[in-house]
Structures are given as C-alpha cells and as structure tokens.
Amino acid sequence: MTQTTPTRAVPRRRGLWRRLRHDYAATPAAALVTLVCGTILVAIAWTLIDWAILRATFDPAAGREACRAAGGACWPVIAARWRVILFGLYPYDEQWRAALACLVVAAVILLSCLPRMWGLGRLAAIWATGTALFYLLMRGGLFGLTPVNEQQWGGLPLTLFVFVATAVIGMPMAIVLALMRRSSLPGIAIPAGLLIDAIRSLPLLSILFTCAIVLPLVLPDFLIGEKLYRVVFGAALFFAAYQAEIIRGGFQAIPRGQEEAAKALGLGWRQRLVRILLPQAFRLALPATINQFVIAFMETALIVVVGFMDLLASANTAFRTGEWTFAHVEVYAFIAAIYFAFVFGLSRYGAFLEARMDAGQQRS
Amino acid sequence: MDGYARTFLTAAGVALAATAAQAGNGDTLKAVQARGKLNCPGDIGSYLGFAEVDDKGNWKGLDIELCRAMATAIFGDPASVNIVPIDWAQRWPALQSGDIDIVIKASGGTLSRDTELGLQFSMSYYLGTTKVLAHKELGLSSLKDAEGGSVCLPAATTIETQVASYLEANGITMEIVALATNEEVSNAYFSGRCDTFAQWGPVVAIAASQAEDPDAHVLLPDVLALEPEVMIMRQGDDNWVDIANWTLSALLFAEQEGITSQNVDEIRANPPSAEVGKFLGATPGVGKGLGLSDDWAYNVIRKVGNYSEIFERSLGMDSPYRMPREMTALWKDGGVLFPLVFD
Numbered sequence: 001m002t003q004t005t006p007t008r009a010v011p012r013r014r015g016l017w018r019r020l021r022h023d024y025a026a027t028p029a030a031a032l033v034t035l036v037c038g039t040i041l042v043a044i045a046w047t048l049i050d051w052a053i054l055r056a057t058f059d060p061a062a063g064r065e066a067c068r069a070a071g072g073a074c075w076p077v078i079a080a081r082w083r084v085i086l087f088g089l090y091p092y093d094e095q096w097r098a099a100l101a102c103l104v105v106a107a108v109i110l111l112s113c114l115p116r117m118w119g120l121g122r123l124a125a126i127w128a129t130g131t132a133l134f135y136l137l138m139r140g141g142l143f144g145l146t147p148v149n150e151q152q153w154g155g156l157p158l159t160l161f162v163f164v165a166t167a168v169i170g171m172p173m174a175i176v177l178a179l180m181r182r183s184s185l186p187g188i189a190i191p192a193g194l195l196i197d198a199i200r201s202l203p204l205l206s207i208l209f210t211c212a213i214v215l216p217l218v219l220p221d222f223l224i225g226e227k228l229y230r231v232v233f234g235a236a237l238f239f240a241a242y243q244a245e246i247i248r249g250g251f252q253a254i255p256r257g258q259e260e261a262a263k264a265l266g267l268g269w270r271q272r273l274v275r276i277l278l279p280q281a282f283r284l285a286l287p288a289t290i291n292q293f294v295i296a297f298m299e300t301a302l303i304v305v306v307g308f309m310d311l312l313a314s315a316n317t318a319f320r321t322g323e324w325t326f327a328h329v330e331v332y333a334f335i336a337a338i339y340f341a342f343v344f345g346l347s348r349y350g351a352f353l354e355a356r357m358d359a360g361q362q363r364s
Numbered sequence: 365m366d367g368y369a370r371t372f373l374t375a376a377g378v379a380l381a382a383t384a385a386q387a388g389n390g391d392t393l394k395a396v397q398a399r400g401k402l403n404c405p406g407d408i409g410s411y412l413g414f415a416e417v418d419d420k421g422n423w424k425g426l427d428i429e430l431c432r433a434m435a436t437a438i439f440g441d442p443a444s445v446n447i448v449p450i451d452w453a454q455r456w457p458a459l460q461s462g463d464i465d466i467v468i469k470a471s472g473g474t475l476s477r478d479t480e481l482g483l484q485f486s487m488s489y490y491l492g493t494t495k496v497l498a499h500k501e502l503g504l505s506s507l508k509d510a511e512g513g514s515v516c517l518p519a520a521t522t523i524e525t526q527v528a529s530y531l532e533a534n535g536i537t538m539e540i541v542a543l544a545t546n547e548e549v550s551n552a553y554f555s556g557r558c559d560t561f562a563q564w565g566p567v568v569a570i571a572a573s574q575a576e577d578p579d580a581h582v583l584l585p586d587v588l589a590l591e592p593e594v595m596i597m598r599q600g601d602d603n604w605v606d607i608a609n610w611t612l613s614a615l616l617f618a619e620q621e622g623i624t625s626q627n628v629d630e631i632r633a634n635p636p637s638a639e640v641g642k643f644l645g646a647t648p649g650v651g652k653g654l655g656l657s658d659d660w661a662y663n664v665i666r667k668v669g670n671y672s673e674i675f676e677r678s679l680g681m682d683s684p685y686r687m688p689r690e691m692t693a694l695w696k697d698g699g700v701l702f703p704l705v706f707d
Contacts (some may be wrong), residue, residue, distance in 0.1 A: 068576060080419055088451060089406075092420040151448055242498050304408050307450040307458070316409035321416045322684030325574050328547055 050326050052333070064326060077120070077327035078334050081318040085331065088154015088314035094146060098157045101137040104130055105160045113349055126169065134161065150228040154309030156338065162300045162310070164264030165232045167293060170239030175278070177244035182251055194246075199241035204302055207234045213305035231306055239296050246292060250285030251277065283357045312333055392597070392604040393655055396438060396465055403464045404431035404449035405455060411449035412570045413679040413687070414470050423447045426678040427468045430489060430595065430612070434466070435670045437611045437660040438636075442667050456481050466608065470564075472591035482599045486608040488592035491691045491700060493565040494526050496584040497572050502559055507536060507586040514539040516549050525591040527562045562588065570685045602603060607654055609704065614661040617643060617703035618670035620694055626671040632662055643706045650706065661706075671701070 025031035028319045030239070055072025061081035067074035087098045108130030111117050118127065138157060141147040155160070180192035199207070211234035216224045224230070254277060262272045282289070304313040319328045396402050406423050410416035414427040423513050432442040455467045460482075471477075472492065473485040496515070497503045507530070517523050521544035531538055541558050543549045550571045553561035561568060572581045595608045618624070621640055630643065635641035641664050642650050645659035652658070667676065674690060676682045693699025 084417055084419065086423055087421070088416070089447075092422075149446075151446075154449075155439050213454075215462065216461060304453075305451055307408065307448065307454055309408065309449050313408045313449075317407075317417045318413060321418070322411035322412065322570075322574075325412065325570075 027301045036049070058152070064323065065326075068329070073330050073333070074327045075330060077319065077324045077330050081321075081324060082334075084155075084318040085311075085315050085334065086155045088309035088317070089152050089157065090154055090157070091146070091148060091152065093150060094140070097137045097140070097145065097148075098153075098155070101134045101157045103163055104133045104137065105157070107165070115359050150226050151307075153228070155314040156311050158303075159300045159311040162232055162303055162308075163297050164233065166235040166239050166296055166300070169236035170243060170296075173236060173240035174243035174247055176239055178247040178251065179273075181244065181248055189192060196244055198244075199237060203244065204235070204299060205305060207238050208302060208306050210234065212361060227306070228308065231303055231308070235296075235299070235303075241294070246285045246288045247281055249288065250281030250283075253284045254280045276364050286350065286354055286357065290347060297343060297346070298339075311338065331364055370687055385670075389601055390655065391604045392465055392601045393438070393607065394461075400439070401444050402431065402435040402438060402466075404434075405444045405458065405464050405467055405469045406427070406449045407469070408449050408451045411470060413566055413683065413685055422596060424678065426490065426674060427470060429668060429674040429678060430468050430615075431466070433664050433674070434608065434611045435614060436664045436667050437607060437614070437656055438668075440657070440660070440663045455596075456483070459483070459596065465597075467596040468605075470566075470593050471596055473594040473596070477596065482598050484599050484605055486595035486597070486605060487612055487704075488594050488685050488701075489612050490593040492591040492593050493691070494562065494588040494591075495565045495568050496586055496588065497553070497568040497581050498559060498584055499556070499560045499562075500582045504560075504582070504584060507560070507584055507588075508534065510537055510538060510560055512538070513559035514557075515560045515562050516539055516541045516553045517562045518542070518546060518549050521563065522589075523562055530586070530588040560584070564591075566679065566685075566687065569687050573685050573687075576634055603655060607656070610654060611648075611662075611664060612671075613703040613706070614643070614664050615628040615668075615671040615674065615703075616694065616701055617706060618661075618665045619672045620696065622701055623665055623670060624673060625666055628662060628665045629658055639706055 024034040031326060051072050053072075055070055056075055057067045057070045057072065058075050059066065060076050060077045062074070064074075067076070083092070083095060087095045090098045108126055111126050112123055117123060134157075136142060136145070138161070139148060139150070177192050177196055180188050181196065183189045183192070208231055211230040212227050215230055258276055258280065261274060262276045269277070299308055301312040303310050309317065312335065315331050319325060319331045324331075371607050395466045404427075405602060406428070407415045411425070411427075415423060416425050418424055428445075428447065431445050431447070435444040436442045438444070438497075448458070448464050452469070455469055455471065456477075458464050458508050459467050467483075468489075470490070470492065473488070477483050478485065496507055496509065496510075502510070502513070504510050515527060517527055517540065524540070524542055526567065527540065530536075538560075541552060543552055546563075546567065549561065549563070552558055553571075559572070563571070568583065572578055572583060575581055595612070597604050597608065618628075621631075621636075621643075623640070623644075631640065631647050632644040633697070635644065635646050638647070644662040644665075645651070645657075648658050649658050650658055656659075669677075671694075675692070679687045681686050689697070689699060691699050692701060695702045
C-alpha cells in the first residue's frame with residue numbers, strides 16, 4: 001500500500017471520454033480486448049443478477065413448485081433453514097446463546113484490531129473476558145443456562161471458535177518455535193527444527209485424525225479431555241509450524257546491523273527482541289501472516305472429517321432434506337457470502353496494517 | 365471423503381480392533397444405562413431418508429428412528445438418544461473407541477467388517493439394492509439396452525465396482541462417468557451429461573422423486589447388487605446384539621399383528637393372543653432375559669411406532685420421497701422382512 005506516499009502526479013486535464021479512450025482503447029487491438037472482456041463481464045453480471053434477483057423467489061412461504069416456476073434462485077430455502085446453516089445441531093431453543101457467542105467473538109476480534117487496544121494488558125483482558133463469555137454462553141451449566149455438550153456445537157460459532165482458538169494458541173507457539181529455531185544453541189535449535197519439519201511433512205487431515213481418534217488411546221485418562229479441544233490443539237500446532245517459518249523469514253530479512261546496533265547500545269536480550277527484532281520481523285512477515293490466517297480460516301472446514309458440524313457441514317445438512325435438495329446452490333451462495341465477508345475483512349485489515357506500518361517506516 | 369482419509373481410518377479401525385478390549389457380555393447395556401443416553405451415529409451433512417435434520421435441528425429418518433426405538437426399549441423414552449454427527453469413514457473407529465454404542469448408518473454386513481474389524485451384526489432392517497435411473501426418452505427397458513451409453517456414478521465407492529462388474533458380467537460396454545459428490549453425480553445426470561445414473565437404491569429413487577419432472581425418468585429393473593443393511597456393534601457383547609435384534613423384531617412383529625402407536629393401548633388392554641399379551645407386557649416375561657423392563661416393547665410401539673409407521677414417515681408415503689416398500693416389506697406382503705417369534 002502506497003497511498004501514504006505523496007505522489008503528486010500532474011493532473012492531466014482531459015475529458016472523461018478522452019481519458020477512457022486513452023486507457024481502454026488506445027489502439028484497435030486494445031479496443032477489441034476491452035470490448036470482448038467487457039461483454040463477458042456484463043454477461044456474467046447479468047446472468048447473476050437475473051438468477052439471484054430478477055427471477056428469484058423471495059416469498060418465505062414458497063416451496064419447490066413456486067421456485068421452479070419462477071426459474072431463478074430459491075431464497076425461501078434460507079428463510080426455512082438459516083438456523084440449521086448458522087447453528088447446526090445446537091439446541092433450537094438455546095440458539096440465541098450461540099448467536100450471542102458469535103457476537104462476542106466478533107466484538108473481541110474488532111476490539112483487538114483497534115490500534116489503541118494494542119497493549120499486552122488490554123489485549124489479555126479483552127481475550128480473557130471474551131473467551132469466558134463465549135464459553136459460558138456456548139457450554140452453559142452456570143447461571144441457569146442449560147449445559148450444551150461440545151458435540152452439539154455447530155455452524156458459525158464453531159467455525160469462529162476453531163479459527164480464533166487456533167490463531168490465539170498457535171501464534172505464541174509460532175513465536176516460541178521461531179525463536180528456538182534461531183537459537184545459537186544446537187540443543188534448542190535442532191529439536192525445534194525437527195518438530196517444525198515433522199509437522200509440516202504431515203497433512204493437516206492426519207494431524208486432526210490423530211488428535212481426535214488416536215490420542216485417546218495413548219494418553220492417560222485425565223489428559224484426554226474433550227475431542228474439540230484436542231482437535232483445536234492439533235490445528236494450532238499445525239498453524240504454529242507454518243507461522244514459525246513465516247516469522248523466521250521475517251527475522252532473516254532484518255539487516256544484521258539492527259541487532260548489532262542494539263547490542264552496542266547495551267540493550268538486553270529481551271529488549272532487543274521485543275523492541276527491535278519482533279516488530280520488524282512481524283512487519284516484514286505481515287503479508288504472509290495474513291495469508292496464513294486466511295488459510296487457517298478456510299481450513300476450519302476440515303474439522304468436519306472428525307465429526308464436527310462446522311459452517312460448511314451444517315450448510316450441507318441444511319439442503320440435504322426432502323424439501324430442499326434442489327436448492328444447494330442457494331445455500332452455498334449464502335455461506336460463500338459469510339466466508340467472503342470474513343476473509344475480505346481480514347485481508348482489508350491486513351492492508352490497513354501494512355499501510356500503517358509503512359507510514360511509520362517512511363517517517364524514519 | 366477422499367481416498368486418503370478412508371485408508372487412514374480403515375487402518376485406524378483395524379488397529380483399534382486389535383488393541384481395543386472386546387466388549388464383555390452386558391457391558392454396553394450397563395454403560396448406556398449409566399450414561400442415561402444411547403449414542404448413535406448421525407451424519408455430517410445428511411443421508412436423505414435415513415438421517416437428516418429438520419428445520420429445528422432435530423434428526424429424523426429411518427436409521428435415526430431405529431436408534432430411537434432402541435433407546436425407548438432401554439429407557440422408555442425416545443428422547444434418550446444422543447445423535448453424534450460422524451462421517452462414513454469414522455463409523456468403525458467411533459464404534460470401537462466407544463464414542464457410539466451402535467452403528468445404524470445404512471451399512472451392510474460384510475465379511476471383512478465381521479472378521480477384520482471385529483464387529484457383529486443384527487438381522488437386516490433394510491435391503492439396499494444398487495439400481496440405475498435412466499431418462500425415459502431413451503426408451504430403455506433394462507441396462508442391456510443402454511449399450512454404448514454412459515453411466516454417472518459416485519467415484520471410489522462400492523457402486524463403482526458393482527457397476528463395472530455387472531457391466532462386465534453381462535457383456536455391456538458403457539462409458540463410466542465417476543464424479544466426487546452425490547450432488548455432482550445427480551447434477552450431471554439431470555443436466556443430460558449421462559444417459560443413466562447408478563446409485564444405492566434409495567438415493568436414485570429419491571433423486572427421481574425430486575426431479576423437475578419425475579415422470580421423465582425410469583428406474584431400470586436391473587439390481588446390480590444387494591446389500592442387507594444391518595445394525596453393527598462391537599464383538600463380544602451378545603446381550604447388546606440381542607437387544608438390537610429384538611427391538612427390530614418388536615417393530616416387525618407389531619406390524620405383522622397390526623399393532624400401531626394408535627391402537628396399542630386397546631390391544632394391550634385386550635390382547636387377541638397370549639403371544640401379543642406377553643409382547644406388550646400384559647403378562648410378564650418379555651424383558652427379563654434381555655435385562656429390560658417388561659413393557660419395553662409396548663413403549664417402543666406406543667412412542668415410536670411399528671416398522672411400517674417408521675418407514676412411511678421416513679421414506680414412504682408420508683415423506684417427500686414416497687418410496688414403495690418393495691423387498692423391504694413384511695414376508696406376508698411379498699417382502700423379505702420377518703420378526704422372530706415372541707414365545
């Protein structure tokens with residue numbers, strides 16, 4: 001992002017038409033390409049609008065026959081099944097709790113994205129409160145809330161929980177692993193390197209299976225815990241292995257002089273790390289880190305194979321019933337919009353961070 | 365589910381079968397009673413007519429109802445079930461690790477499941493056939509007429525091998541179009557990419573009933589393969605198998621004797637025969653040997669219904685699928701299902 005760089009291009013005073021002609025139809029070949037691409041885009045947009053809006057059925061009471069007659073998208077499937085899509089198998093009468101829990105997660109994420117909240121104490125407070133509230137709402141059992149087993153969690157709250165927990169547990173692990181791997185002591189660097197490489201050579205699926213199914217056979221009873229938490233731990237480990245390498249890449253890109261200068265100034269190890277190295281490593285690794293977050297969010301859909309109804313699985317459940325089998329495109333479009341909102345938000349936030357950090361960089 | 369996961373889980377299943385202690389006689393019932401709930405498999409997504417989720421997030425379907433019937437036999441309450449959403453490949457590891465007490469998941473009894481995985485089966489509660497759906501305009505009367513045509517089917521499933529060997533055995537050459545998911549397969553067929561569509565019987569029947577014009581498709585008479593669907597349990601707990609078998613028998617016996625959830629109270633008050641009287645717990649004896657109460661069968665019929673009631677609301681005329689019973693009818697209606705004798 002370079003918006004902050006004051007590029008003062010001399011504004012060329014020309015009419016809109018001339019500018020368009022200059023940009024899109026400078027030569028006959030360019031004009032042809034513009035025409036072809038433009039036609040394709042308009043055709044796609046028109047087909048979509050025609051399907052999703054013009055010929056679509058919006059009456060929530062309409063069924064298959066009415067939708068078929070109209071020929072377009074059949075949105076009543078969302079009206080009838082949105083609670084299955086969003087909350088999966090979470091008990092129907094308690095779903096307001098799942099909805100509130102989603103809002104809590106969203107609020108915590110939004111709050112911790114605000115630069116003024118960036119401080120270890122503040123962040124820790126936000127996350128501790130948020131986690132406690134989320135768990136209390138979802139799990140229940142206190143303050144007269146009916147207990148709801150983790151097996152019954154599903155849909156959006158489950159997807160958010162797995163993503164956030166993976167990132168929150170995985171990120172500190174990644175930093176520790178990256179530091180260990182950079183250590184000058186072979187006794188620390190080699191085990192860390194082995195662990196990272198071992199995890200990276202396994203598919204996420206097999207790690208999830210191992211955590212869900214094999215671990216209970218190996219671990220002593222008091223360590224087994226709920227399957228959901230074992231799976232989240234596995235996902236976090238996987239996230240950490242990749243993120244550690246990303247952070248290490250960030251470290252390597254810092255000029256050696258930075259650390260040497262800090263040493264020369266008499267800064268201790270902790271100060272060098274926290275004040276000099278980590279901020280720069282994170283800034284350099286930011287695009288790859290955002291990428292990793294996006295991948296982690298998408299990969300939450302894999303927990304379906306170890307028996308959790310995440311958003312994608314609950315969407316599958318929603319249209320696979322006698323009345324709605326024909327309407328799977330509408331349901332997929334609905335959850336695609338949800339995924340898009342999250343991932344797009346995430347990448348825009350990444351762009352904002354980059355711009356902010358770049359600005360700091362250029363002042364110096 | 366991709367091939368990798370399937371292989372991994374089969375391996376895990378075999379390993380579990382080797383390491384997991386076998387269930388002792390009566391252990392499962394004790395564990396279930398101590399827990400207060402029967403753990404059954406649901407599905408990730410759903411399996412139309414057998415395990416699907418209604419608007420309020422409640423499970424329904426034939427497999428689910430059988431689980432409810434068993435829970436009612438044990439606890440007298442169809443709500444005492446805990447439906448665990450698990451995928452196909454997870455069935456065996458989940459059963460062996462004790463996450464679920466029984467697999468009622470449209471699964472057939474096979475030699476390898478019996479011996480290698482260390483499982484045992486109930487009697488068959490449904491006869492799954494592999495059938496072929498064809499566009500009516502092609503005028504096919506059997507698969508032989510489809511020579512040179514194409515068949516859509518789900519990739520890497522038993523359906524694929526069944527179709528291949530059936531075609532080979534009957535000297536038919538067809539182009540096989542194997543696709544990953546059920547939606548893709550049926551979309552490919554209904555969009556006209558394939559002439560025919562091979563799948564497990566209920567799946568094709570349901571697909572046809574949901575088609576834009578159900579009359580434009582015809583179910584070919586060929587039966588490519590038969591798979592008797594059974595309830596599957598861990599090896600070694602005979603009492604648990606007995607409970608599964610007698611629950612199923614109770615559903616079928618009630619249908620045979622014309623006992624429904626509507627008239628069960630009248631019939632219990634005034635049983636037409638000593639056998640029915642004992643069955644409904646009017647006279648003692650039906651529960652003791654199984655470790656259940658004497659009114660277990662009465663509870664099952666009153667609160668869940670007989671086999672016919674369950675079938676009709678899951679797959680039959682009271683469901684959107686309107687499937688006929690065919691082979692899955694009682695023996696006296698030309699089918700192959702029968703109850704054991706309540707003496």
